[in-house]
Amino acid sequence: MSRPKRVLIILATVLAVLAMSLGGGALWLYTGADMSTEGTRFDRELAIPPLAKPTVEKDGTRVFDLTMQSGRKELKPGGATPTWGFNGDHLGPTLRAKRGDKVRVRIRNTLGEASTVHWHGMRLPARMDGGPHQMVASGASWSPHWTVNQPAASLWYHPHPHGRTERHVQRGLAGMFLLDDDGSARLPLPKRYGVDDLPVIVQDVTFDGAKFDFDRGFLRNTGFLGERTMVNGTLDPYRTVGDELVRLRLLNASTARIYDFGFSDDRPFTLIGSDGGLLAKGVRLDRVQLSPGERAEIVVRMEPGGRTVLRSFPHNSYGSGWEQRFGGGDDTFDVLELRAAATLRPSPELPAELSEPEVPDGSDSVRERRFTLVTPGINGKEMRLDRIDEVVVRGTAETWIVRNDHGVPHNFHVHDVQFRVLAVDGREPPPELRGAKDTVFVPPNTTVRIAMRFTGPADPHSPYMYHCHLLFHEDQGMMGQFVVVEKGQRAGPVRAPASHAGH
Ligand code: C2O
Ligand code: CU
Ligand code: CU
Numbered sequence: 001m002s003r004p005k006r007v008l009i010i011l012a013t014v015l016a017v018l019a020m021s022l023g024g025g026a027l028w029l030y031t032g033a034d035m036s037t038e039g040t041r042f043d044r045e046l047a048i049p050p051l052a053k054p055t056v057e058k059d060g061t062r063v064f065d066l067t068m069q070s071g072r073k074e075l076k077p078g079g080a081t082p083t084w085g086f087n088g089d090h091l092g093p094t095l096r097a098k099r100g101d102k103v104r105v106r107i108r109n110t111l112g113e114a115s116t117v118h119w120h121g122m123r124l125p126a127r128m129d130g131g132p133h134q135m136v137a138s139g140a141s142w143s144p145h146w147t148v149n150q151p152a153a154s155l156w157y158h159p160h161p162h163g164r165t166e167r168h169v170q171r172g173l174a175g176m177f178l179l180d181d182d183g184s185a186r187l188p189l190p191k192r193y194g195v196d197d198l199p200v201i202v203q204d205v206t207f208d209g210a211k212f213d214f215d216r217g218f219l220r221n222t223g224f225l226g227e228r229t230m231v232n233g234t235l236d237p238y239r240t241v242g243d244e245l246v247r248l249r250l251l252n253a254s255t256a257r258i259y260d261f262g263f264s265d266d267r268p269f270t271l272i273g274s275d276g277g278l279l280a281k282g283v284r285l286d287r288v289q290l291s292p293g294e295r296a297e298i299v300v301r302m303e304p305g306g307r308t309v310l311r312s313f314p315h316n317s318y319g320s321g322w323e324q325r326f327g328g329g330d331d332t333f334d335v336l337e338l339r340a341a342a343t344l345r346p347s348p349e350l351p352a353e354l355s356e357p358e359v360p361d362g363s364d365s366v367r368e369r370r371f372t373l374v375t376p377g378i379n380g381k382e383m384r385l386d387r388i389d390e391v392v393v394r395g396t397a398e399t400w401i402v403r404n405d406h407g408v409p410h411n412f413h414v415h416d417v418q419f420r421v422l423a424v425d426g427r428e429p430p431p432e433l434r435g436a437k438d439t440v441f442v443p444p445n446t447t448v449r450i451a452m453r454f455t456g457p458a459d460p461h462s463p464y465m466y467h468c469h470l471l472f473h474e475d476q477g478m479m480g481q482f483v484v485v486e487k488g489q490r491a492g493p494v495r496a497p498a499s500h501a502g503h
Helices: 003-032 165-170 182-186 321-326 471-476
Strands: 062-073 081-086 095-098 102-109 118-120 145-147 153-158 175-180 197-205 228-231 237-243 245-252 259-263 269-274 277-285 288-290 295-301 307-312 333-345 365-374 390-393 397-404 410-414 420-424 439-442 446-453 464-467 479-485
Touching (some): 153 295, 175 245, 197 333, 237 245, 245 288, 277 295, 397 410, 397 439, 439 446
Parallel strands (some): 197 245, 237 333
Antiparallel strands (some): 062 081, 118 153, 153 175, 197 228, 464 479
């Protein structure tokens, strides 16, 4: 054999081996990338976050106290995990108020690091919103106050410091904020907190010994995806229930994971509410999908002595097989076991009519705006705290057209408002998206149209946020700012946030 020929053969062999090992490596990564906790042994009683007890001031204002603190919590046997929480080591109490209530929350930050507290889903003045402009310095306090003026709903609260939201939420800063109204008080729905009405805060976690492991890992474009799930900070939780009908207030408080919830025995359930409150009518479903930040209220029927597992099933939501696998679409999680007592209290039948969502239908929108989501920004721009991206007029409705223009899944959350989903890729949305929403999943190469009304109050200097609620993306800059102005009023500049170093 001639020398050049030999060299060529060796070269070809080397290349072939290299290609094979690369391909093999990819295959190995691919097949190793799906996770399952199916068959979990549920051996810890589900914790229920305590209801915060407000003090009531002379004018009726309900005052809540929240201290942001660091601590340690034994989440699993064999060591305490360093965690953050509100008024405790991990997560926070459930706040509760009624439509019309004046509320004030006194926040104290003892974390040793600046943060914020944002009221996700709440209609309130921009200066009270707890976004990245309302930083609470370490050692400082902040006391936002507002009047609740929106329908009964399952909202939540969490930090929102620009660039660090993912970490602050992962360490455990999150809690629920439940709203009631006259209608919700009258309806015969399961409503005994912690008895037949359970908060279900779902987060995915990975442990490194006793510590949380926040490593995003290789090839995960969506952000951190944990190996197992916790509910209300309880791993492998079960709950014994004593009523025929049980209401679960599902909150996806994970930073990047999208869940497709159902029950292990495929029993159907009734969806009664979405992010912004009750639906017009309950909907029979056997799956409901929640992307980060979204909520769903479901009611499930139990039989005496029966058991079922709330499970997150694999779902085809990502377009390509690659994103599907590395975005967690092929994963299965056993989330929470419900164990019914041997005899159950009878529950009244669910009412046929619930409550008409207070969201515009697009017919009186005064304008359309387009938002294209491509990592790392929106409309080609990354978030800047000193730039106002959109100016809306108080009292008007608008239609926003949100387009995910690439292969990575995103969602879209707008502060201060609840919106109606008008269309997904030009089609009428599925029943689970027909209620009031503040966060909506936007799968790859998909367009979602939403309509909302900006009720203000006008404040040309204080922006509200809109962003992808996959917190890794949000932190990277997939966020923008809008201000609400009176007709004819000029917007900006963004006012340097007032110092919150007071007491
Ligand atoms: Cu739940 Cu701007 O966030
Ligand atoms: Cu929000
Ligand atoms: Cu995103």
